[in-house]
Amino acid sequence: MRSTRGSSSSGSDSNERETSTHGGLGMKTAAILAFAGALAALFVLGVGTGWAGHRPNNEVLVGGAISQTGQYAEPAGRQVYSIKLWVDEVNARGGLLGHTIALRLLDDKSDIQTSIKLYEKLITEDKVDVLLAPYSSGITEAVANVNERYKMPFVAYGAASTPIWEKGRRYIFNIVAVAEDYQKGAVHLARQIGVKKAAIIGQDSLFPRQAGKGAKDWCKKLGIDVVLEENYPTKQTDFTALLQKIKAADAEAVFSNSYFADSAAQLRQMRELNLNFKLYSSTIGPSLPNFPEQLGATAEYVLGFSQWEPLPKVLGHPGMQEYIERYEKRFGEKPNYHAGGAYGALQVTEAALKKVGSFDNEKLRDALATTEVQTIYGRYKVDARGMNSHEGLTFQVLRGQRRVVWPEKWAETRAELPTPEWSKR
Numbered sequence: 001m002r003s004t005r006g007s008s009s010s011g012s013d014s015n016e017r018e019t020s021t022h023g024g025l026g027m028k029t030a031a032i033l034a035f036a037g038a039l040a041a042l043f044v045l046g047v048g049t050g051w052a053g054h055r056p057n058n059e060v061l062v063g064g065a066i067s068q069t070g071q072y073a074e075p076a077g078r079q080v081y082s083i084k085l086w087v088d089e090v091n092a093r094g095g096l097l098g099h100t101i102a103l104r105l106l107d108d109k110s111d112i113q114t115s116i117k118l119y120e121k122l123i124t125e126d127k128v129d130v131l132l133a134p135y136s137s138g139i140t141e142a143v144a145n146v147n148e149r150y151k152m153p154f155v156a157y158g159a160a161s162t163p164i165w166e167k168g169r170r171y172i173f174n175i176v177a178v179a180e181d182y183q184k185g186a187v188h189l190a191r192q193i194g195v196k197k198a199a200i201i202g203q204d205s206l207f208p209r210q211a212g213k214g215a216k217d218w219c220k221k222l223g224i225d226v227v228l229e230e231n232y233p234t235k236q237t238d239f240t241a242l243l244q245k246i247k248a249a250d251a252e253a254v255f256s257n258s259y260f261a262d263s264a265a266q267l268r269q270m271r272e273l274n275l276n277f278k279l280y281s282s283t284i285g286p287s288l289p290n291f292p293e294q295l296g297a298t299a300e301y302v303l304g305f306s307q308w309e310p311l312p313k314v315l316g317h318p319g320m321q322e323y324i325e326r327y328e329k330r331f332g333e334k335p336n337y338h339a340g341g342a343y344g345a346l347q348v349t350e351a352a353l354k355k356v357g358s359f360d361n362e363k364l365r366d367a368l369a370t371t372e373v374q375t376i377y378g379r380y381k382v383d384a385r386g387m388n389s390h391e392g393l394t395f396q397v398l399r400g401q402r403r404v405v406w407p408e409k410w411a412e413t414r415a416e417l418p419t420p421e422w423s424k425r
Contacts, residue, residue, distance in 0.1 A: 060096050060359065062087070063104030064132025064154070065118035067139070070110025071234070074260050074288055076135035079158060079342035080105060081331050083132065086346040089326075096130075097353060108134060112142045119146045128152075129359045130349065135338075137161035137179065137207035144172045153365040157345035158338070161210040165385040173368045173382055175345045177392035179207050179283075180214025182305040183255045185394025185406035186281035187218040189303065193417045195253045195278055197227045199246040202257030202283075204231035211257035211283050219255075227251050232262075239266045243275055253279040260285040267298050271422050278418035279303065281394075289333050292400045299397045301419040307337035307392045308344075308377055309402065314410050315378070323376045337392075344377025 055061065066083075067076040087101045095101060104126060108115035115134050122128050123146070131154045134143050140159035147154060153171040156164070160179040164172065190198065200215050202208035209231060219226050227249040230242060243266065246254060254277050256263055263285030270280070285291055286304025312320035323343060327335045335343070352367035353359065372381040382388050394406040396415050405415040 055099075055102075058095070058099050059102045060099035060129045061102050061104060061126065062096070062130040062132060063106070063122050063126060063128040065106040065108040065115050065122065065134055065143075066132070066158075067110040067135045068105070068107040070108075071259065071261065072110040072135050072139075074290070075284060075338045076110075076158065078288075078336055078338040079135060081327065082335065082339040082343040083346065085327060085330060086343055086350075090350065096350065097357065097359070104128065105132070108139065110136070110139075112139050115139045116142055116146060119143050123147070123150045123152060130353070130364075133157055133159070133345070135159075136205075137164065137210065138205050140164060140172075141206055144169055147171050151365070152361050153368055155345035155348050155368065157341040159207075161206050162387075163206075163210070165387045169386070170369075171365055172386060173348075174387040175348065175377065175380055175390060176307050176341050176388070177390045178214075178387075179210035180217065181392060182211045182257070182283045183215035183281060184218050185305065185392075186253075186255060186279065186303045187215060187222055187224065189394065189406055189415050189417060190224060190253045190279050191222045192415075193278060195224055197225050197249070197251050198253040198255060199228040199230075199249060199251035200226055200255045200257070201228075201230050201232065201242065201246070203234050203236075203259065203262055205234055208257035208283070212255075215255045215257065224253075236262065237265050239269050240273065243270055243273060246277075247275050251277065253277055254281070256280065256282045258282045258285055260288055260291065264291070264295055267295060267302065271298055274422055276419070276421045280419065281305075286395070286397060286402070287336055287338075289336055292397050292402075297425060300399070300425065301416060302397045303405075303415070304395055304397070304402070305392055306395055306402070306404075307390065308340040309337065309393065309395070309404060310334040310340070311404065311410075311412070314404065314412065317376050317378055318374050319376045340377050344375035344380070347375040347377075348373055348380045 067073050087103045090096055091100055106118045108118055131147055131152045133154045133156045134140055135158035137159040140156050141164050148169050148171050151171055155173045155175050157175055160176050162178050165174055198219055200212050202212045216226055228246055263282035281303035283305050286302050287306050292299040310324045351373045352364055352371050355367045356363040378390055380388055393404050393410050395402040396405045404410050404412045
């Protein structure tokens, strides 16, 4: 087990350090040094029990770093909502294994290096008992090296890129559908309306690249030629040249592996330039609640991917209706899939902790690797890599609302495609 940690300063979002104490054992000097060396090695590796029993007021420290500012703040913010909702609900029913949760969420500012430093701090200085995940595949990929080194597991509710789980890591678990399938439904719908040529574009970072790879593979499987494939810098805002290049290549459909700002800019500039395509699909942007609000009519007919929608009668997962009602009452909007995925991951974590009956990180890791549980997000059961098998869905923005159009088993309505020309809207 790890060396005994001292008392914790509680209070949400506090960053006060905790102290570590060690008692003498009355052994011979050599034996003491050998014991201390072994103990120190275990501390560095992060093996052993959690430290909730050493905190004041019977608390357990649950913490992580997540993007509360920067380019990922919008989707990550929905995850923060669900985290806070879950913490308050668990505390209201007696706490986590009888311990009151003290929540510590730090802001990584949507920056990889900042996140790495904050997770080092959370583990070695703040000495969290239960670790929460960051947002985005790129940040999660980097942080996975940190929690792996200290052997502290978490369920990744903000990362979908398969390569994260192809490196033999043992302390990170997946709950969401993989990035490579984000455009699967859109490509199927493109084939249904006779699209023969498509362009695949996206931000030059881990998740968009993987989503683009998946889109290309699905196009190949379904007989659609990819006539242009291009990644752009993360802070690009002017897409005029790229959009004109897509049109010049005779692409009929655009599969954009994008977030909010870039997808919104692409659509606005398509309209300004009067560039028409039979289909435009974006991965992240359209799934955010304010997407149709901010773009208005420009968002109409856009396809997007969702890991989950607040549709209990369609998806039928246990507890969905109650979760949606509690979330909407507190935050004034229905949860999107970022919120639902975070809450589902916390349900999994809670179930695994109850299974082992302690905050021992090695036992928690084993439980997360073997637990099978139904959540408001769907079924969780991972393979040997730590990957869950979760199926997402494709929606279309119609009259200002996200409406599921694929797969057929979950479809609320038929897709309205091809997209009408700008001049005819």
